[in-house]
Amino acid sequence: MHVIIAGAGIAGLTVSLALAEKGWRVSLVERTEQLSEVGAGLQLGANAVRILSELGLAEPLMAAGFAPQAAEVRVAATGKLLLRNPLGAEAQARWGAPYLQISRTDLQFILLNAAKDHPQINLRLGAEVVSVEPDGSTATAILADGERIEGDLVIGADGVRSRLRNALFGSQPLQFTGQVAWRGLVPAERFSPGLIPPVAAVWTAPAKHFVHYYVCGGRMVNFVGVVERDWREESWTEPGDPAELQADFAGWPEPVRAICAAVEQPFRWALYGRPPMPRWSRGRATLMGDACHPMLPFLAQGAAMAIEDAAVLALELEQNTDVPGALQAYEQTRLPRATKVQSWSRRNARLFHLPQPASEALFGAAALADRFVPGGAAARFDWLYGYRTT
Numbered sequence: 001m002h003v004i005i006a007g008a009g010i011a012g013l014t015v016s017l018a019l020a021e022k023g024w025r026v027s028l029v030e031r032t033e034q035l036s037e038v039g040a041g042l043q044l045g046a047n048a049v050r051i052l053s054e055l056g057l058a059e060p061l062m063a064a065g066f067a068p069q070a071a072e073v074r075v076a077a078t079g080k081l082l083l084r085n086p087l088g089a090e091a092q093a094r095w096g097a098p099y100l101q102i103s104r105t106d107l108q109f110i111l112l113n114a115a116k117d118h119p120q121i122n123l124r125l126g127a128e129v130v131s132v133e134p135d136g137s138t139a140t141a142i143l144a145d146g147e148r149i150e151g152d153l154v155i156g157a158d159g160v161r162s163r164l165r166n167a168l169f170g171s172q173p174l175q176f177t178g179q180v181a182w183r184g185l186v187p188a189e190r191f192s193p194g195l196i197p198p199v200a201a202v203w204t205a206p207a208k209h210f211v212h213y214y215v216c217g218g219r220m221v222n223f224v225g226v227v228e229r230d231w232r233e234e235s236w237t238e239p240g241d242p243a244e245l246q247a248d249f250a251g252w253p254e255p256v257r258a259i260c261a262a263v264e265q266p267f268r269w270a271l272y273g274r275p276p277m278p279r280w281s282r283g284r285a286t287l288m289g290d291a292c293h294p295m296l297p298f299l300a301q302g303a304a305m306a307i308e309d310a311a312v313l314a315l316e317l318e319q320n321t322d323v324p325g326a327l328q329a330y331e332q333t334r335l336p337r338a339t340k341v342q343s344w345s346r347r348n349a350r351l352f353h354l355p356q357p358a359s360e361a362l363f364g365a366a367a368l369a370d371r372f373v374p375g376g377a378a379a380r381f382d383w384l385y386g387y388r389t390t
């Protein structure tokens with residue numbers, strides 16, 4: 001069996017490995033000549049780390065990632081701790097795998113190295129898939145230079161601006177959220193010891209929030225700062241002005257100000273919402289990852305959902321040799337879950353930006369529940385991090 005995959009991002013690389021392991025011949029076609037170094041940090045819940053570990057990647061992941069002790073939510077104005085969810089040994093015991101923070105570049109290169117070593121995977125850089133013919137006894141991917149690659153299945157793992165999504169289903173509605181995210185990476189050695197705690201930290205305020213955590217084995221600090229503003233460039237590579245970042249978070253607690261002062265080149269991207277698609281598959285073609293369910297970053301599940309998609313698709317194709325039937329089964333399993341995660345991400349955007357009394361009341365209720373039922377706060381995330389594809 002031969003699959004053609006458009007896009008060597010997190011989704012495309014993971015599904016290449018998962019299918020190659022099951023004996024498929026993989027043509028992995030990536031538009032860029034060289035994979036990018038611009039990505040910042042990503043969080044990988046136990047749901048994603050478990051799948052990557054089953055692909056034999058636990059060792060490099062642990063070496064490149066950082067395992068936080070907890071997730072902490074605080075009020076920016078006062079520093080008050082609203083909620084603390086343990087993410088260390090307790091989380092690993094509860095969800096069966098560690099919670100990791102990792103730079104996107106490191107994750108992509110770990111996957112890429114495994115793909116390069118795999119005899120079943122043929123990686124083609126600098127080739128763009130522009131269309132697909134899915135309806136027949138085979139499927140064909142059409143490249144920008146007119147080349148046609150025929151196989152049993154075509155997967156569009158070509159990211160948020162997916163050409164295959166447009167080719168299969170037409171252009172999809174897009175809505176600006178009114179939010180802009182700053183992001184960047186800062187060497188940890190620039191901070192005085194102890195200033196940046198080893199946790200996934202979220203600072204909340206009306207109409208703004210700021211997240212920071214370690215990546216690269218603790219050598220770098222990643223941050224994302226979200227502000228409500230009308231600026232609409234949806235790009236991963238748009239540099240921003242450090243002075244503007246500092247002004248947005250002036251007067252915030254010391255770790256936030258220190259990070260904003262230390263970053264040499266912050267980036268910024270406008271956050272767009274996309275309603276769930278009713279279908280992801282047509283004939284012998286399907287979509288995965290950001291191509292079909294782009295996530296707002298507020299539940300930190302964009303990469304994890306792409307990784308889950310890959311595992312489920314490979315499993316369905318193993319269990320069902322009828323490719324269109326397997327794609328329907330994949331979509332029925334994945335679409336409701338991805339939609340739920342999209343909706344929780346939107347909900348967190350509202351929660352993080354509430355005025356203080358309301359935010360204290362909401363997070364306080366969760367903390368109280370945890371005091372009466374030990375592990376109560378963690379239990380609210382069992383559906384997310386405890387997810388198993390088998």
Ligand SMILES: Cc1cc2nc3c(=O)[nH]c(=O)nc-3n(C[C@H](O)[C@H](O)[C@H](O)COP(=O)(O)OP(=O)(O)OC[C@H]3O[C@@H](n4cnc5c(N)ncnc54)[C@H](O)[C@@H]3O)c2cc1C
Pocket residue numbers: 006007008009010011012029030031032036038039040041042104127128129130157158159160161162163164183236288289290291295297302303306
């Ligand atoms: C450069 C970059 C930086 C990012 N930085 C962050 C970040 O800081 N924080 C965060 O939360 N998320 C970030 N993301 C998004 C995050 O990686 C994804 O949400 C998640 O990993 C899901 O991955 P995906 O594989 O579906 O999409 P992506 O990671 O976007 O991968 C899609 C891949 O497809 C390739 N491609 C696109 N069109 C075509 C085509 N027509 N033919 C062939 N190849 C094609 C792209 O070059 C890319 O390699 C970034 C993505 C990119 C591409």
